C-alpha cells in the first residue's frame with residue numbers, strides 16, 4: 599500500500615477538536631478550492647493583474663469597497679501598516695522599514711497588545727500604547743493623536759476587556775483627525791455579518807484570515823475596506839517592492855481564496871450552526887456516560903477565544919488533572935487535539951468531521 603505524505607515523513611495526523619488554529623494547519627479546504635488552485639497552477643499570468651482582479655471579485659462577493667489579498671492576516675497587519683505610512687508612495691515604500699519622513703506611530707490600547715501586533719512592527723512602525731491594561735478612555739485616545747500618527751490598530755478580540763473602549767466610540771475621534779482605523783478581526787467568523795460589521799461602524803480597514811473559517815488556503819488573508827488605502831496595500835504587496843515583497847502570494851493561493859470566498863458567501867450558516875450544535879450535543883451525551891468526568895456545554899467567556907458563538911463541550915476529568923489528560927490525548931496516533939481551559943478540556947466541533955467523533959469518544963473512554 600502506498601504511504602501518505604504524512605506517513606512517509608513520519609508525522610502523525612490529528613483529530614482537531616479545538617478549532618482553526620494555525621499551529622495545527624488552520625482549516626481544511628473544500629475540493630472546489632483545491633481544484634481552483636490546480637487550475638491556476640497550469641498557466642503563467644501577470645501576478646499584479648491577477649491580484650487586483652481577484653481582490654475586486656472578492657470585494658464584490660463580500661459587498662465591501664475593496665480587497666487586498668495577502669498571505670495571511672498577520673501579513674495583512676504588516677502591509678496595512680506599510681500602506682498607512684507610505685500611502686503607496688514609491689520612494690517611501692522602498693525605504694521601509696526606515697520610516698524617516700513618514701508618520702510612523704500606531705496607536706494601540708494597552709489591553710489590545712497581542713502576539714500578532716509584532717506584525718505591525720515589521721513595517722518599521724512604532725507602537726504607542728494608550729491607557730493601562732484595566733483602563734482607557736476616549737480623552738486619552740484624542741490626546742495621543744499627533745502628526746506622527748499613521749493609524750489606530752484595534753484588536754477586535756480584545757473589545758470585551760476591561761481596559762478596552764467600544765470601537766464605535768473611538769472611530770469618530772479618529773475620523774476628526776483623518777487617522778485610519780485598522781481592525782484585526784482575523785478569527786471573527788462566524789457570524790458572517792462580521793465581514794462588514796467593523797466597516798459599517800466606520801473602520802477604514804479590517805483584516806481577516808483566509809485560512810480559518812473562510813476555509814481558503816492556509817497562507818491567505820484579506821484586507822477589506824477603503825479603496826484608496828486598499829490600493830496602497832496592493833502597492834506594498836508582492837510582486838511590487840516593499841516590505842510585502844517578503845510576504846509572497848502565489849497564483850494558486852489567489853485562485854483558492856477567490857473560490858473559498860465564493861463558497862463562504864453561498865454557505866448557509868444557520869444550517870451550519872445547527873450541525874455544530876448537534877455534534878456538540880452528541881459528544882456531550884456520550885462523554886456524560888463515562889465515569890470520572892464532569893461534562894457541560896457552553897460558550898467560551900474569556901476574551902481571545904474565537905469564534906465565541908459555537909457551542910462547546912467542557913470536560914473536567916475527576917481522576918487526573920486536565921493538563922495530564924490533554925497531554926495523553928496529544929500523545930495518541932492520530933493525536934487528539936482539544937482545548938485546555940483551567941481544569942477543563944474544551945471540545946469545539948468547528949473543525950471536526952462526523953467520522954472523527956467515534957475516535958474522539960473512544961480516546962476519552964480509554965483515558966478519562
Ligand SMILES: *Cc1c(COP(=O)(O)O)cnc(C)c1O
Nearest residue numbers: 620670671672673714784785807
Ligand atoms: C490567527 C490570527 C492572526 C493571524 O492570522 P494568519 O492568517 O494566521 O496570519 C492575527 N490575529 C488574530 C487575532 C488571529 O486570531
